[in-house]
Amino acid sequence: MLNALGCRRTHQAEDGVSGLEAVRAYRLDIILCDVEMRPIDGLGFLSGLREDQDEALRRLPVIFVTNRIAPAVVDTASAYDAHSFLAKPVSAAILKDHMLHNIQKKTS
Secondary structure, eight states: OTTTTTOOOOOOOSSHHHHHHHHHHSOOSOEEEOSOOSSSOHHHHHHHHHTOSOHHHHTOOEEEEESOOOHHHHHHHHHTTOOEEEESSOOHHHHHHHHHHHHHHHHO
């Protein structure tokens, strides 16, 4: 779906640990993340990202694309400055709108 939306480069991580490693290794514009991952879930990933020493990484927009949109999860993610929550399955149009909105906010 990301390629169809015109994303030129994408990087996929298996879990929160490899996600944090990928964020540090690549120059990213935005992160799409699930909540349910192991050994570190999406909330642990987001917490680690927001505590990173690199300010540019701490400020990266994060969009959760997940089946798990419980109020407690949304509240925790909001406390760590998650930018959007999208319920699976998500349409390409909605994903594109959220990605563009959050990238524009990052650059303004």
